[in-house]
Amino acid sequence: MAGNTGRTGVGSSLALTLGSAVLWGLAHIWVGRRLTGAFLMGVELTLAGAAATAVLTAGPSLLSLAVQPAWLWVFALTAMLVASVAVAVIIRSYLLVRPKVAPPSAKYLSAAAIGVLCALVIAPMVYAARLAYISHNVVTSVFAESVTPIPVDPWKGLDRLNILLVGADAAANRVGVRTDSMTVASVDTRTGDTVLFGLPRNLEDVPMPPGPARDRFPYGFQGEPPYTPGLLNEVYQYAEDYPEMVPRQNKRHRGPTLLKRTISGILGLDIPYYAMVDMRGFVEIVDAIGGVRVRIKDPIVYGRQDEGLIEAGRRKLSGEEALWYGRSRTDSDDYVRMGRQKCLLNAVAKQADPMAVFQSFEKLATAAVDAISTDIPRQLLPDLVELAEKVKDSRIRSLQFVPPLIYSGAPDYHRIRREVITTLAAPPAPPRSMPALQAGNRRNAGERAETNAVVLDSACH
CATH class of the missing domain: 3.40.630.190 (LCP protein)
Known part of the structure; x- marks a missing residue:
């Protein structure tokens, strides 16, 4: 591949770009830029490995980070950064392998396809960032900041x-x-x-x-x-x-x-x-x-005006029915x-x-x-x-x-x-x-x- 110009047909260029979206650096290696391609692959595999290891082995630790506002901001910013890098890799990969000459219609369709691919790749990252933002809002809205320092081991001396x-x-x-x-x-x-x-x-x-x-x-x-x-x-x-x-x-x-x-x-x-x-x-x-x-062991009267009954047996209750199940006297x-x-x-x-x-x-x-x-x-x-x-x-x-x-x-x-x-x-x-x-x-x-x-x-x- 050292002498590969990297210039291919429209279909092949889109396939290589799609491959680069999955495995960063693939298009770079195709056109002979092996060091850059290997570096991008290494970065992606390192990020993927770290994420998989964290999910599989650090469950409680991840949860403890997920209730800390500072770390939630880190999660959100990291997700957006990874999304930005992924888009840059996709666009650069296509520029490296796109055909030198192509009819206008093919150029427009290729541009649209690359746009859709970018959207598909960044959507999970944007959603993850949104979840982190929402979690941050919940934590800061429901739980107040302590006016006194919390000990490193708050349970020390507390049975x-x-x-x-x-x-x-x-x-x-x-x-x-x-x-x-x-x-x-x-x-x-x-x-x-x-x-x-x-x-x-x-x-x-x-x-x-x-x-x-x-x-x-x-x-x-x-x-x-x-x-x-x-x-x-x-x-x-x-x-x-x-x-x-x-x-x-x-x-x-x-x-x-x-x-x-x-x-x-x-x-x-x-x-x-x-x-x-x-x-x-x-x-x-x-x-x-x-x-x-x-x-439900016995029927429960439903509503203030005795509108009906929640029948006995194994039941799936809506929120309103669950409220009456819990409060009815x-x-x-x-x-x-x-x-x-x-x-x-x-x-x-x-x-x-x-x-x-x-x-x-x-x-x-x-x-x-x-x-x-x-x-x-x-x-x-x-x-x-x-x-x-x-x-x-x-x-x-x-x-x-x-x-x-x-x-x-x-x-x-x-x-x-x-x-x-x-x-x-x-x-x-x-x-x-x-x-x-x-x-x-x-x-x-x-x-x-x-x-x-x-x-x-x-x-x-």
């Missing part, structure tokens, strides 16, 4: 990380926000062993944390009688309405702060962070992944609804597989920004991603503080704290399906009581 998970219902016919679903996820930072502590929305006489809240309600939260009954799910909005309850906190921060402190006192756990999902946004999230499949009660909500969240987490997330990424990102609020600092996300990998490989236990263990009208808060201590001290559930875990009443030997602790996977099937 368990406790995060308050809240489902909020800000319905159009309701003033303010009601936190109708409240669960504390307690995660062992070494093993990923996770226990979910579920608190019913209708707990009464809730002890308030020291400070202005306890000064106002020394005998437990009473709400605003006679307008409200004084339940746990009112604490969030009460703090928002009465700034003096949480001094030196801004609007939309007062509610989460007081709710965290209150539930921390109930459970006897330190709760540094919360994450709240608005139920209307939850509808968009479910629709974005194409619905969610659940097993017709012919049931708060405790049954709590169980359905846990099953629903578990089903969404399991069925949101990588392909479904990828296909609906933009919709999910938009829904997440609108639906999720949290005080988890942005800088902690990489460590949380690594911890989540441990959680994924562990069994999740759930302890619901509902009858007969706890009666919401007259809660035994001392017993709640004892049950939390006992549950956390128990060994993690073995990796097999179990219908329920029964625990003894530790106060009296031989006397046993159901603790409502279940393996979450088994409770929903």
Whole structure:
């Protein structure tokens, strides 16, 4: 090929250009520019090898980079740079091998073909850059920057990380926000062993944390009688309405702060962070992944005016149906609804597989920004991603503080704290399906009581 002029017919030149789009430098070698061709091939193969190695061997590490704004910008800029180089290689390759003489029509068709080829090559890169940009927007919109430095090892000296998970219902016919679903996820930072502590929305006489809240309600939260009954799910909005309850906190921060402190006192756990999902946004999230499949034991009344039923059986629910499945109390009660909500969240987490997330990424990102609020600092996300990998490989236990263990009208808060201590001290559930875990009443030997602790996977099937 040393003496090859490289000038070929229109069809051959387009074929060589297409080959150079797949393997950079092919046209250069064809015309005798071996060093340049070998260099371009080496660059492309190095990039492809590095990308394949990263995808196959560095899964969690890649995920941790994907939640860091600086690295997301690097991803976006790298994708655009590679796209620009690929276009330059294609155009230069065609210029090297195009025919010296060709009719005008062939020139126009060749130019159009090269334009289409460039568009096909850069489209994935442009899309990757767009995904990185959208991810950057989600991370920076949902997660605030920490005002204090995050240690290199944030779990050092911390046996368990406790995060308050809240489902909020800000319905159009309701003033303010009601936190109708409240669960504390307690995660062992070494093993990923996770226990979910579920608190019913209708707990009464809730002890308030020291400070202005306890000064106002020394005998437990009473709400605003006679307008409200004084339940746990009112604490969030009460703090928002009465700034003096949480001094030196801004609007939309007062509610989460007081709710965290209150539930921390109930459970006897330190709760540094919360994450709240608005139920209307939850509808968009479910629709974005194409619905969610659940097993329905009994028919669920659908709609405010009893428009219909979600029939029993294995069903694929739309976002609106999933919302009603999780919130309906017709012919049931708060405790049954709590169980359905846990099953629903578990089903969404399991069925949101990588392909479904990828296909609906933009919709999910938009829904997440609108639906999720949290005080988890942005800088902690990489460590949380690594911890989540441990959680994924562990069994999740759930302890619901509902009858007969706890009666919401007259809660035994001392017993709640004892049950939390006992549950956390128990060994993690073995990796097999179990219908329920029964625990003894530790106060009296031989006397046993159901603790409502279940393996979450088994409770929903």
